[in-house]
Structure formats: C-alpha cells, structure tokens
Amino acid sequence: MTSISRYPDSAPASVDEQHELLMSRPRTSHKMMWLTAGIVLVAVALIATSLITNPRYEWDVVFSWFASERLFSGLVNTLILTVISMSVGIVVGILLALARLAPNYVIASVAAFMIWFFRGVPVFVQLLFWGFIAAIYPRIEMGIPFGPEFFSVDANAVITPFLAAILGLGLNEGAYMSEIVRAGLLSVHKGQTEAAKALGMKRGLILWRVVLPQAMKIIIPPTGNQTISMLKTTSLVSVLAFPELLYSAQMVYSSNFKTIPLLIAASLWYLAITSLLSLGQFYIERHFNRGSGNRTEQKLSSRFNPLKRSQPTVQKVQL
Template identity: 75%
Template structure:
C-alpha cells in the first residue's frame, strides 16, 4: 500500500507504510520477532544468573571475604603501579618510534620499522620470559667505550629484577603498538597546516607541539584508552616472573588453601572494578577532545524534518483529490 505525499515546494512522491511509520515516529512492523529475540535473551540471562546464585561450588562468601583482604589489595596496588609505569614507557617509546618512522632519513625510519616489527611480532609472554632470563645471555651488564675501557658493570640479576623485567617486557611491547597509534594520529592532520606553519617561520618542534599534536589527539586518545585497559589485564602475565601482582597474589593464596575458584573470582572482580573506572575516565577524556566535533542527538533531531500525523494525512488527502 502506497500513498502520495506532497511536501512544500516539491512534487508529490510515493510513500509506503514503512516510510510513513518512520515519519510519524512509529516503529515499523516485525514486533513479534523483536519480542521473541528479547524473550530468548532474557531467559538466557535468567538461567545464567540462577546458576551463579544457586551453584554452591562458586563459594561466593569465600570470594567476597578475600575480595577485601589485604593480600589481594596489595597485589592490586602493584598491578596499578605496573600498569601506569608500563604505559608511560610505552607512550614515550611509541612517540619516539613514530617520529623516527616518519623521519626523512631512510636509516632511522628503517630501524624504527624493524623495532616495531620485532616487538609486535614476538608475543608479550615470550618477551617477559626473555627479560626474566636475561642473565643467561648477559650475566653482567657493562657500560663503557666499545672495545675500550669499562665505566660501569653490574650483575644482570641485580639490575633486572622481576619488576624491571616486567616493565621492560610490557613497556617495549606497548611502545610498538603505541607507535602505530601515534603515527596514525599524526598522519590524520592535514599536511597543508604543517606547510602553512612552516611558511610562518615556525620550527619543526613548535609545529609538532602546537599545531599537529593538539589535532592528532582526537585520533590518538581513544585507542590509547583501550590500550591502557588492555595493559591492566596483560599485567596478569607477569605472574610467570613471580612478581606478586594481583593474579599472582591470588595464586599464592589458593595454592595454600586450595580455594581456587573463589580466589579467581575475587581477582576477577577487582579487574572488573578497575576496568570500569578506566572506561569511565576514557569516556570523559574523549568527550573533552571531541568538543565541537560531535553532533548531539538533540542537534540531529532539530536538523531532521519531522511531520505530524495530521500534516501527512492532509497531504495524502490533497494528493488524492488532485489525482481525481
């Protein structure tokens, strides 16, 4: 079934029932399929919730008691510190590699591309193991003139502690990914703005910090927030180095009391809490950098022409009279 609607200043056009429903603000048909899907999803959620509540093997009382324990909270603080330091190292390394990758010097760009390829290609778990066993390759770390006098020397096991090995493994791996994020953000800025700043006599560092980076942040910030959340969860791999972060602290506890599932649940709850806080912070940071570029729902509604039911009915009647 179709009807003809004459908009102001325009020729009559055929409008079907679906379009009329959209113009009137009414949802189209297929309500049955939508309600059936919602019912299936709701039943699935209820079944999962019932299983979580009634299955005694989860031992929720034990999980909540360890959730507020000092040992897990201390491990959480170590996890947060490791996440923050590793992300700082990753961002610094990423910016340097991105600038080197975009450098006009072919050797510098080639070395940066090789480092990015290497650290992105080797799994982070393997990198952590290499840094943890670095003493097997370099028993002593020496600093001095190549083939000349030695200025400083230290035992590798003393210098590369489990914490340092964790920071190096996580930070360098993150730097490879951050370099691509930063490079994409820099390339998103129109080259004409750089040329205009150069014509005004600005130096390259000033152009980068005052012209390019402020605009590139809109592209850099969202994936950086995602990488921070991913880093928080990746720190759980550091347990292989026997560093007592959140997961390894939980492992030490359940290896003694054999409450494996409740301890894993308690650790998972802390990960969920911190991830939720980081996601909220990411939302506000993105909103700050996207000011003036995001069209709000209210603005879109104002821009969309809306026609009332009476207006469509009147237009339809007038079109029918014109045809007769």
C-alpha cells in the same frame, strides 16, 4: 486560482500522514526483535540463577578474600605496573612514531624493524626473555667497544622481576602505541604544517602546538583501550613471580585450595578497575572532542526518522 505544489500529490504533506505511512509498514522485524530480546532475557535469567544457587562458587569465600590485605597489595602492584608500563609505552611509541616518519632512511628503517620485532613476538615470550636475560648476559657492561670499560654490574642484581616486567610490557606496548601515534599524526592535513612553517614556527613547536592537539582526537580512544588492555596483560607477569593481583591470588589458593573463589575475587577487582578506566576514557574523549559538535549524527537522525524532518514548503502560483 490554482495551487501548484512543488512535490507530487502522492508525497505525505503532514506529520499525521507520515505517521500513518510508518504504522502501515510490515512489523515483522519488530516481532523478531522482541522475540530475540525475550530469548536473551531467559538466558540471562538462567545464568543469574546458576550464579546465585550453585554452592560451588562459594560467594562467602569470594567476598571474604576480596578485600583482604594480600589481594589488595597485589592490586596496588598491578596498578603500579600498569601506570609505569603504559607511560614507558607511550614515550617509546611517540619516539618510534617520529622516527618512522623521519626523512632519514636509516632512522626510519631501524624504527620499523623495532616495531616489527616487538609486535611480532608474543608479550609472554618477551617477559620470559627479560626474566632470564642473565643467562645470555651474566654481567651488564658499559664502555667503548674494544676499548676501556666504564662500569660492570651483575645482571641478576639489575634486572629484577619488577624491571623485567616493565621492560617486557613497556617495549611491547611502545610498538603498538607507535602505530597509534603515527596514524594520529598522519590524520592532520599537511596544509596545517605548511601554514605553520610559513608563519616561521619551528618543527618542534609545530608538532606541539599545531599537529598534536588535532591528532589527539585520533590518538586518545585507542590509547584508552590499550590502557585497559595493559591492566589485564599485567596478569602475565605472574610467570616472573612478581606479586601482582593474579599471582597474589595464586599464592592464596595454593595454600587453602579455594581456586575458583580466589579467581573470582581477582576478576572482580579487574572488572572494577576496568570500569573506572572506561569512565575516565569517556571524559577524556569528551574533553578533546569539545567544540566538534554532532552535526553528522543530527543529519543521520533526521534522514532516517521522517517524523523529525521539516515539512516541505508549498509554493503557490496564481494563474
């Protein structure tokens, strides 16, 4: 009686033999990795020591102003700007994405031009433009071209620093969000839309019930990144003298000359809110990815870890 294995005799037949094979490989890469980790730890220790021992950071001043009323009011204005500007950006982005995908050439061309313009001009320049819009249009008029005028208002009374900030941030964000939304919509296979049309569903219902739920997996991650970016971009609104977080800190250190401590206090608030937004993004992504599973990760883990592979079966043939 003879046993014939499916695999050659040189293949490891047990977990112990596979483990010995792995342990016998060169460990140079592991030594380099531990050496790099040691260098990183030394650098982190040096930076931490400098932060603690350098008296010029004035940590007592930092924490005394961190929870102050002036910085907290600026933080509230920053959050309001972030929420409203991001909401405007999402709405404008969806509209531009749908217009870009429209079968009408004129609508698609106008949407493409708006995306090109607002993405091409720096957001700082856009904020300045909206802040000084009254220099171009002293009065905002609404009516029929070359006909009667319905109403007219002073531009400085309408375009306040807050509204100028919303317009500058929201329209700029809308141009970026339109590409994110468009990528998400294009990621859904056309067969989904065709099947929904065959069932008699209208275009708006197809978009809401079929396309968007599948596209959200593509849209949500970059939208979370854009929200975090928007929080930090609101610091540029200080050029319009709107009392957001950075401008509030600037007003304080312009009077007490504690520039570095006030900037550190504002940075700590930005880091705290960014951490909360990142946590919220994690749970939202997990919500929209439910049911998808991690089969790909399991396959990759099994492929690159021989110890986790299932043992090869041996078939015996009796002669």
